[in-house]
Amino acid sequence: MRSLRALFAALSLGIAVMVAVPGCSWFGFRPDLIESAAAVSPQAAFDAVSLEYGKLLVYANAYKRQPGSDPAAIAAIQRADDGVAVARAEAQAAISAGVPGAETRLEIVRTAVSVLRSELIRYGALKVTEGTAGGTP
Amino acid sequence: MAAAIFAPAVAGIILQLLNVALAALEARGEVGAGEARALTDIVESAVNEGRDLTAEERARLEAFIEAQRSLLHA
Numbered sequence: 001m002r003s004l005r006a007l008f009a010a011l012s013l014g015i016a017v018m019v020a021v022p023g024c025s026w027f028g029f030r031p032d033l034i035e036s037a038a039a040v041s042p043q044a045a046f047d048a049v050s051l052e053y054g055k056l057l058v059y060a061n062a063y064k065r066q067p068g069s070d071p072a073a074i075a076a077i078q079r080a081d082d083g084v085a086v087a088r089a090e091a092q093a094a095i096s097a098g099v100p101g102a103e104t105r106l107e108i109v110r111t112a113v114s115v116l117r118s119e120l121i122r123y124g125a126l127k128v129t130e131g132t133a134g135g136t137p
Numbered sequence: 138m139a140a141a142i143f144a145p146a147v148a149g150i151i152l153q154l155l156n157v158a159l160a161a162l163e164a165r166g167e168v169g170a171g172e173a174r175a176l177t178d179i180v181e182s183a184v185n186e187g188r189d190l191t192a193e194e195r196a197r198l199e200a201f202i203e204a205q206r207s208l209l210h211a
Binding site: 003028030037041048051053054055057058061064078081085 | 140168169170173176177180181183184185187188189190195198199201202205206208209210
């Protein structure tokens with residue numbers, strides 16, 4: 001019974017920590033995946049960048065749902081997101097067509113994602129250490 | 138003896154509590170986090186295997202992004 005009580009206490013503590021720390025162990029940003037994917041193909045690199053972009057959107061939506069979030073900040077984040085969407089569409093079209101310059105389009109996507117990340121950091125939706133190499137929310 | 142009888146019941150209750158806690162976290166603002174984690178595993182596996190995502194995997198990634206964008210712009 002003693003070991004059972006210890007097990008229950010340990011699990012309860014684990015749950016308490018998870019509830020108390022928002023974002024604890026949710027997912028990590030993986031810029032290393034983008035570098036590895038670039039060695040596979042432009043499409044693989046594009047998908048890896050898209051994954052990181054999707055993770056940033058999770059943070060953007062978490063911020064949007066926060067009570068008292070700034071509408072002007074949300075508008076700025078939305079504008080940055082629109083920039084990523086346009087860049088992604090153009091890059092995917094270039095990669096699918098196999099035309100030269102796909103890498104350049106991919107760099108434009110990465111830059112647009114960086115702008116979105118900067119906006120999230122500016123408005124407190126993302127910590128500086130998150131979304132960068134080794135950053136784990 | 139009592140521990141052997143009640144342990145499965147206690148374990149079941151603990152698992153239910155864990156599920157409730159996770160659901161609460163998901164509702165509190167981390168919607169999409171589970172899918173992001175799953176997609177990370179998918180992309181990492183593909184990269185490790187030196188291949189592109191399959192059409193199905195890419196569709197799942199795009200659906201995730203579109204769902205998040207819809208929430209952001211709603």
